[in-house]
Amino acid sequence: MDIFGDDRSGNCLKVRWAAQHLNLSYRWHEVLALTGATATPEFLSLNPLGQVPVVRFKDGRTLAQSNAIILYLAEGSPLIPADAFDRAKMYEWMFWEQYSHEPIIAVRRAKVHLLGQTEDAIDPNLLPRGEVILGQMDAHLHGRDWFVGKAFSLADLALLPYTRFSHQGGFEIGRFRDVLAWIARCEALLELPPL
Ligand SMILES: N[C@@H](CCC(=O)N[C@@H](CS)C(=O)NCC(=O)O)C(=O)O
Structure with missing residues (x-):
């Protein structure tokens, strides 16, 4: 393809x-x-x-x-949970990623990092709203290795890239220890080169 x-x-x-x-x-x-x-x-x-x-x-x-x-x-692969409820939870996070996470975290990162916009040109709400989103992820990941069930799924894959880039948007990712540990787990599993 x-x-x-x-x-x-x-x-x-x-x-x-x-x-x-x-x-x-x-x-x-x-x-x-x-x-x-x-x-x-x-x-x-x-x-x-x-x-x-x-x-x-x-x-x-x-x-x-x-x-x-x-x-x-990923149809038919272990990246999609076989259990119907776990699969629905995976969709829950994937829809949230597109509607709530990406429009804040990715948009601010694009403005700062890719477009080089200055703070006065950027919606001031994006930074605090993004910090709330990272805090929500951190709370969910506390005591868990993966977003859904006991294995890496498309929920993790969908949330990983822009969360991993979030510092490029000025978000203080270092404050979110469980998110950081999850990023490291995903990087190891996907064998990603360092950023
Ligand atoms: N919801 C879409 C968003 C796709 C999207 O926004 N793509 C951007 C790049 S990340 C794009 O191609 N924008 C058009 C452009 O800027 O030229 C997806 O998940 O694929």
Whole structure:
């Protein structure tokens, strides 16, 4: 399959890491977001919504939305709990990631780190709201190794990339000891190179 993504984007890294972890062969096509590269006619023929990540399978079909992609790639694998309730809990965290975590943590990190915006140009609510989100993750992880059940799942994979980048958005990740320990566990399991 062909993965079109931006290596600086957590949404895109979810797809790369899922493919690597599942030993799926893929070709990576770097498409820099925020530069207009996702608005060309060629790119829009892959994803008319103009966003990375998008995957093109051997048969020509395409799929976008990071969490939809990783759910499809991981179908039938241990990354998706067999138990229906655990699976629903995994979805709970994945929906939360897209609606509550990513729009705060990833957005502030993009403004600070990728776009180089100054504090006066950034919504001042993003920093305290992100700290609350990291605190919620920390509380959940206290006494747990993984977000759902006793094994690494797509809930962990979906939450990892932007949480791991959160210091680049000015969030004090060092305050959240259980999150830090969880990041280290995920890094070891996924064999990620140091940031
Ligand atoms: N909910 C989508 C979000 C995708 C998204 O926002 N992609 C950004 C990069 S992270 C993008 O392609 N933006 C268009 C652009 O900036 O060119 C997902 O999870 O895949």
